[in-house]
Amino acid sequence: MTRRLLLGCSAVGNALVEHARDERGERDDLVAITDDTGWVSTLRDRNVATVEADPSDPETYPDSAAVVLIASDDPERNVAAARAARAAYPDAMIVAHLGTTPTDEQRAAVAAVADRVVDPVEAVADRVFEAVGLDGERGPAGGSAAGAEASLTDEGGREKPARLLATLRGLSGPLLIVAHDNPDPDAIASALGLARIAASIGVDADACYGGEIAHQENRALVNLLDIGLRPFDDIDLDEYAGIALVDHSRAGINDSLPEDYPVDVVVDHHPPRGPVAGSFVDIRPAVGATSTLIAEYLSRYGIAPDRELATALLYGIRIDTKDFTRATAIDDFEAAADLLAHADESTLERVESPSVSPETLRVLAAAIENRDVRGSVAASCVGEITDRDALAQAAERLLDLDGVTVTFVYGYIDDVIYGSARARGADLDAGELLRDALDPVGSAGGHAAMAGAQVPLGILSEVSKSESLPDVVEAFVAGRFFEALDDAPVQPTGLPAEFSTD
Numbered sequence: 001m002t003r004r005l006l007l008g009c010s011a012v013g014n015a016l017v018e019h020a021r022d023e024r025g026e027r028d029d030l031v032a033i034t035d036d037t038g039w040v041s042t043l044r045d046r047n048v049a050t051v052e053a054d055p056s057d058p059e060t061y062p063d064s065a066a067v068v069l070i071a072s073d074d075p076e077r078n079v080a081a082a083r084a085a086r087a088a089y090p091d092a093m094i095v096a097h098l099g100t101t102p103t104d105e106q107r108a109a110v111a112a113v114a115d116r117v118v119d120p121v122e123a124v125a126d127r128v129f130e131a132v133g134l135d136g137e138r139g140p141a142g143g144s145a146a147g148a149e150a151s152l153t154d155e156g157g158r159e160k161p162a163r164l165l166a167t168l169r170g171l172s173g174p175l176l177i178v179a180h181d182n183p184d185p186d187a188i189a190s191a192l193g194l195a196r197i198a199a200s201i202g203v204d205a206d207a208c209y210g211g212e213i214a215h216q217e218n219r220a221l222v223n224l225l226d227i228g229l230r231p232f233d234d235i236d237l238d239e240y241a242g243i244a245l246v247d248h249s250r251a252g253i254n255d256s257l258p259e260d261y262p263v264d265v266v267v268d269h270h271p272p273r274g275p276v277a278g279s280f281v282d283i284r285p286a287v288g289a290t291s292t293l294i295a296e297y298l299s300r301y302g303i304a305p306d307r308e309l310a311t312a313l314l315y316g317i318r319i320d321t322k323d324f325t326r327a328t329a330i331d332d333f334e335a336a337a338d339l340l341a342h343a344d345e346s347t348l349e350r351v352e353s354p355s356v357s358p359e360t361l362r363v364l365a366a367a368i369e370n371r372d373v374r375g376s377v378a379a380s381c382v383g384e385i386t387d388r389d390a391l392a393q394a395a396e397r398l399l400d401l402d403g404v405t406v407t408f409v410y411g412y413i414d415d416v417i418y419g420s421a422r423a424r425g426a427d428l429d430a431g432e433l434l435r436d437a438l439d440p441v442g443s444a445g446g447h448a449a450m451a452g453a454q455v456p457l458g459i460l461s462e463v464s465k466s467e468s469l470p471d472v473v474e475a476f477v478a479g480r481f482f483e484a485l486d487d488a489p490v491q492p493t494g495l496p497a498e499f500s501t502d
Ligand SMILES: [Mn+2]
Pocket: 186, 187, 247, 269, 288, 289, 290, 320
C-alpha cells in the first residue's frame, strides 16, 4: 500500500523526499506524480517510484494514501491537486506547499482542503534566525552573521555599504578583482558585480580568474553574456593599486595570487579556514552565495544591474544553492527575487542547455556504445579524445541509463589516460573506488559523487603492433576498475524500486 503520495514536484518537493529518506532510510512507500520531466528523472534517479502525469488528475492516483504532500511551485496547480487529493482520499493527512507567490484566494483555497499549509518563506525565515542565533561567533573575520537584519552593519555600527565604497575610493589606482581558480558562476558573477560597483564611483576595475572556466555551462555563461573576465596569466599585478577577492577569502589559497599578497576587499560566503586579511571584509557563511551579497550591495547603492549582470548573479545564486535546496538563506530568496526582474531567462535557458560540441557528442556516443554494465555500474572506454571535459559530461549523462547509479568514462589524450566517474544514489564512493583502482598506477581523487583519475599511457608501453591501443587501454583500466569494485566495502544497491499502486 502507498503510504505517502507526492503530487507535483519542485525544490520543496525534492527537499521533502530527501527529508523522508533521512528520517526512514528508505522510501519504498513513497509514490510521486509529476508532469515535470526534469523532476521525473531526478526522482527516479533517487529510487522514488514516479508517475509522469498531471498531479491534479485522480485517474493516476494510487488506491490509497495516508499522507499526501502537495509540492509544485505553481499555486494554481497546488490548489487543483489539493482539491483532487481531498476528493480521492477523504481521510488522508494533506500537507500542502503553497508555491511561489500565492494569492490570498489560492492560500484560502488550499487551507480549505489541506490539514497543514506550508509557507516556505516563513519556514526558511525561522530556520535562518535560528541558525544566526546559534552562530554568534564566526571566527577571525569579524562582522559576519550578527543577525539577519544587522548583517549589513558591523560591530562598530558602521554600515558595510558605506565602508566598502570608502575602501574603494581610498585606492590610489585601479582595482583588480580576483575570482577563485576555476571559477564557478557565483565567483564569475560576483567579480562582475563588484567591478560594476567600483565603476559606479569612477574606480577602474578589472576582473580576473586563474585556472580555467571548465564546465561548458560556465563557458556558455561567459560567452552568452559576453563577460570580460581576464585570465590571471595576462595580468600585471603592478598595474593595480588594490586587490579584491570574491567567493574566497585568502590570497594564494585557491587563487593565483602569491600567498599573503596584500588584499583590500574580501566578499565571500565560505567560512574562512584561517586568518583573513583585508581592510574591508564581508564574510557571511549563513548566506548561500556571494552573488547574494553583491546583489544586496547593488540594491543598497541603488544600482540597477543590467541584464547581463542580473542574469549572471541570479545564475550564481541558483547554482550555489542548488536551486534553493541547499544552504539557502532568506537573503538568497530576496536577492533572487530582485534580480529576476532584470535577468534574461531565455539566456539562462541557453546557459543551462548549452550547444554541444561535435567532440562531446562523439564521446557521448562512444560512451553509450562501448558501455560495460555490471549490476548498477557502467564503465566505458571512449578511445582517443581531444577534449577532457567531454569525459565528465559523458559520465554524467550515462547516469541517465536505467538502473545505473555509478558511471566511469575514460579515454586518452597526449599520452595520458583520463577518467571521470559519477555516482548518484549509490552506496558506493566514486572517489574511493577510483583511488583503489588507479592511484597505484597514476593518480585519482574526488569525492563520493564525483571523481577523476589520470594514468600515464607509458604504463602500457609493451603494446605490440598487432594490438589496438584503445583495446589495450580498455582491458587495463576496466580490469583494475572492476577489480576494485569487487573489493569495495559496500556494493551498490540494485535497481530502482518499481512503481506500484497497490
Ligand atoms: Mn559561492
